[in-house]
Amino acid sequence: MAVGRESSTIGKTGRREARLPAGSSGLRRGSNLEHVADFNDSVVLDAIRRSRTGSSRAELTAETGLAAQTVSDVCQRLLDQGLIAETGTTSTGFGRPRRTLELVPASRYALGIHIDPATITYVLLDLSGNLVAHFSRQTSSPQDADVILAGMTSALDVLLAGSGIEQDRILGLGIAAPGPIDIAGGVMVDPPHLPGWHRVELVDRLHQATGLPVVLGKDVTAAVVAERWAGAAIGSSDFAFLYLGTGVGVGLVNGDIVVRGRSGNAGDIGHLIVDVDGPPCICGQRGCLGAACSPLFLIQEAVAAGVLPASPDDGQLVQAVRRVGTLCRAADDGDERAVAVLHQSARRLARAITTIGGILDTELVVCGGPAWAPAAHHYLPLLKPMVAQQFVMREIHGLNVVGTALGADVAAIGAACLILDERFAARP
Ligand SMILES: [Zn+2]
DSSP: OOOOOOOEEEOTTOOEEEOOOOOOOSOOOOOOSTTOHHHHHHHHHHHHHHHSSOBOHHHHHHHHOOOHHHHHHHHHHHHHTTSEEEEEEEOOSSSSOEEEEEEOGGGOEEEEEEEOSSEEEEEEEETTOOEEEEEEEEOSOTTOHHHHHHHHHHHHHHHHHHHTOOGGGEEEEEEEEOSOEETTTTEEOOOTTOTTOSSBOHHHHHHHHHOSOEEEEEHHHHHHHHHHHHSTTTTOSSEEEEEESSSEEEEEEETTEEEOOSSSOOOOOTTOBOOTTSOBOTTSOBSBHHHHTOHHHHHHHHHHTTSSOOOTTTTOHHHHHHHHHHHHHHHHTTOHHHHHHHHHHHHHHHHHHHHHHHHHTOSEEEEESTTTGGGHHHHHHHHHHHHHHHOTTTTTOOOEEEEOSSGGGHHHHHHHHHHHHHHHOOOO
């Protein structure tokens, strides 16, 4: 997969590159010019990865538009690096049988970290995007960036030691972080739910701590990359990902391109008004999505309805995300008041989903994130008919709502996919 990119990377040389959007995820055509070996390697590697059942050199020549000799040379380089292997032969009925080339998933790996104010999630993926190892830690003092960063480095050591994989097989470390982010500088810039994080130079500091190439992307962008790589939207060229966590955001794929925006911060949908009678927002309006579908307000409503007891932590967003699970368990147990609170929340979400669907003219919205996961089995049966009824383009095409296929790890998996994308994406 070659997704559009605008990421900040810093490699082992310490050189930073501000990358330009590379365009579509569709199969890229190779170039027969000189000095483009890396580009052609990526084109061929991507074609082999996508084939799943393997490709012959003749098929790769036809698919990539490269000369047969170039494909042969590229394949030899990839074989020498252990990235692909000859796994069998196919017969076309005439001529010599053709040798099949397949990706070697265990040849390389990518690490991913998702920084959410409530939880930090770590994953290790193989070259095919399969989840090899993962764990998450709740953050005890999310305001202290230095403590969190030191914890990240030791957590990565633990993850790698447990996997038994040597560091020289790790392609790099991807980070999915809440916006706004400074892509060119590799910096998290005053994220609203992490008050102590003022211009934290994540990319430089994690590169220095790990020695790995590091890529930073916005959390919703990483999530949408993950859904297309390995999740609920494989093969979809137009879809949105609605992220519900301590904040809300939307990731977009339009015309097979990941929409990143001018600065890599696309997807801030928090001030879309979904309920004119909803709670006040910091922006001065009422019923913005970010406020009305915030875990904080959900818990506030649950307390007002008598479902949950009031708590001294009721103003704490991080605690509110955790209490969403308690609210959902009350609904599971048949508490009608809990069901009503979730129904009201679903009504507001449906408003956001139909708006996103209309703007993008898409047939698919995938939902996920820490505040979605415990409530998904309540939300989905409510959202599907609400959206079907409200969607303005319903006479032209439907709008399907599904939950993420990647669970709570979706943004962390997306972070690691940013690294795999670096390897697979062909950039002339
Ligand atoms: Zn607002």
